[in-house]
Amino acid sequence: MRPISENRHSEGLTPSKGPFRLSPAHIIPLSFLLAIAVGTLLLLLPASSAKGVETDFLTALFTSTTSVCVTGLVVVDTYAHWSLFGKIVILILIQLGGLGIVSAISMVMLFLRRRFSLRSRTLLLDALNLDSRLGLLSFLARIFKWTFLVEFLGAALYCIEFIPRFGVLRGIWISVFTSISAFCNAGLDILGPDSLSRYAGSPLVIWVTMALIVLGGLGYIVWFDIGRCVRDGIRFRFSPRQAIRRLGAHTRLVLRLTAGLILLGAVLIFLAESRNPATMGSMSPGDKILNCLFQSVTFRTAGFYTVPQENLSDFSCLVGYLWMFIGGSPIGTAGGVKTVTMYLVFANAISYAHARKASVLFRRKISDELMQKAAAIVMISFLTLLVSSLLLLALEPVSMTDGLFEAISAVATVGLSRALTPSLHTAGRIIIIATMYLGRIGPISMALFLARPKPEKNSISYAEGKFYVG
Numbered sequence: 001m002r003p004i005s006e007n008r009h010s011e012g013l014t015p016s017k018g019p020f021r022l023s024p025a026h027i028i029p030l031s032f033l034l035a036i037a038v039g040t041l042l043l044l045l046p047a048s049s050a051k052g053v054e055t056d057f058l059t060a061l062f063t064s065t066t067s068v069c070v071t072g073l074v075v076v077d078t079y080a081h082w083s084l085f086g087k088i089v090i091l092i093l094i095q096l097g098g099l100g101i102v103s104a105i106s107m108v109m110l111f112l113r114r115r116f117s118l119r120s121r122t123l124l125l126d127a128l129n130l131d132s133r134l135g136l137l138s139f140l141a142r143i144f145k146w147t148f149l150v151e152f153l154g155a156a157l158y159c160i161e162f163i164p165r166f167g168v169l170r171g172i173w174i175s176v177f178t179s180i181s182a183f184c185n186a187g188l189d190i191l192g193p194d195s196l197s198r199y200a201g202s203p204l205v206i207w208v209t210m211a212l213i214v215l216g217g218l219g220y221i222v223w224f225d226i227g228r229c230v231r232d233g234i235r236f237r238f239s240p241r242q243a244i245r246r247l248g249a250h251t252r253l254v255l256r257l258t259a260g261l262i263l264l265g266a267v268l269i270f271l272a273e274s275r276n277p278a279t280m281g282s283m284s285p286g287d288k289i290l291n292c293l294f295q296s297v298t299f300r301t302a303g304f305y306t307v308p309q310e311n312l313s314d315f316s317c318l319v320g321y322l323w324m325f326i327g328g329s330p331i332g333t334a335g336g337v338k339t340v341t342m343y344l345v346f347a348n349a350i351s352y353a354h355a356r357k358a359s360v361l362f363r364r365k366i367s368d369e370l371m372q373k374a375a376a377i378v379m380i381s382f383l384t385l386l387v388s389s390l391l392l393l394a395l396e397p398v399s400m401t402d403g404l405f406e407a408i409s410a411v412a413t414v415g416l417s418r419a420l421t422p423s424l425h426t427a428g429r430i431i432i433i434a435t436m437y438l439g440r441i442g443p444i445s446m447a448l449f450l451a452r453p454k455p456e457k458n459s460i461s462y463a464e465g466k467f468y469v470g
Helices: 024-044 057-068 084-099 101-111 118-127 136-166 168-183 203-218 220-236 240-245 249-273 285-299 314-326 339-353 368-395 400-411 426-450
Strands: 359-361 364-366
Touching (some): 024 057, 057 084, 084 136, 084 168, 136 168, 136 220, 168 203, 203 249, 203 285, 220 240, 249 314, 249 339, 285 314, 314 400, 339 368, 368 400, 368 426, 400 426
16 A cells, blocks of 8 residues: 655645746635536536426536535526436535535545645645644545535435435435535525425424534534544543533634524524514424524525525515625535634724733634734625625616625525526626635635735835824
8 A cells, every 4th residue: 555645746736836836825716617617518418408408508607606616596496407417417516516626636636545745735735724734634534534424314314204205216316415415505406496495394304404504514623623522521531511621712612603693593583584474474383493493504504495585574684694694614615704704803803992912712812813814804705795796786687685685695605595596697697606606715715815925025114104094
């Protein structure tokens, strides 16, 4: 067995050399662009479309983009427009997009025992948004191992509902597709034209879908940290309280933010929708609570729905704007600017308001560089949202509520729509395609640029200027 080693002449995902050498900040966005292009060509094949259905270039491009960017906005019904081959292509694109193109290629290299150069490891490090090469390949292998295990368990649980309804083979296929799509926070489904609406009263389908969405959105760092604490707790016989105290600061913050957003969102949606006859007004009290929880979870980047989004009240839409923009947590499959990122922006403002020299969390100082990175990610995402919203409202005859909902859903790669996506004209579809792509790679690219300081450009010290704000 040939060992995996760092070698100057080793093979792998190495940035190009010479005058046109590409940095990881360029390679990662280009890898998504290449995957979208390949997916578009595959979906244009006659074999990808259902019998008697033709697919134009823009529809193929839109579907490939929404799959790779794990968004879920669609201009045609996935279950009806595409053949089995086309659905398989879409599912592969979803899996690649959820795990990351660079990570997927690296895993294939690892499986084939190809050597990783130092540059390849650096590229993979940036793709996973990590800060240490220690145990990098082991971390990658664990990501794929646990991803496939969770998706398998999700599919097995779905089979309990779908096999009796659709038959053995079709039930298994739908279960696998739905499980992967839910874990990757893609929101694409092959169940029918109304997502999970017909399963609004099925606790099994709703709870399994929420579990997959939340697990994908927590991030792998949180997974492995919780696993470590569980193992240590069993090994050293720690009490639950002692085990929880051994969790890392990042894990504790993510768990608190995730639980808080889900519960707060569910309460707000319940207040707004429990008496709305067009959404949850006719449901039993138990189903109302369950569907409010689901709506709160899916707002944060899932794309599935159990009630028509176009029938949500303006209050619920406002909650959706905020929850979609925030999204899931870092180093996972979710979109948005991420929970921790938004928390750091607020923490910085609170520290300044209280005249603190630094922000401290769980007795740990948050670095100034991290604060700056968080502010930059939020700003670039907001600017992307602003531009896409203005263009969409200017070029498409849509209302402010629907247009903003669509734009935020695209930039945060959520996939929810107020029945607007299929009615978009060519200009609107191109805007959403670009927004989904930028939403998937924009904050990542910004973080990578900021993570590579250039001392030669910062070596000059300038006199402090006098400016006024506020």
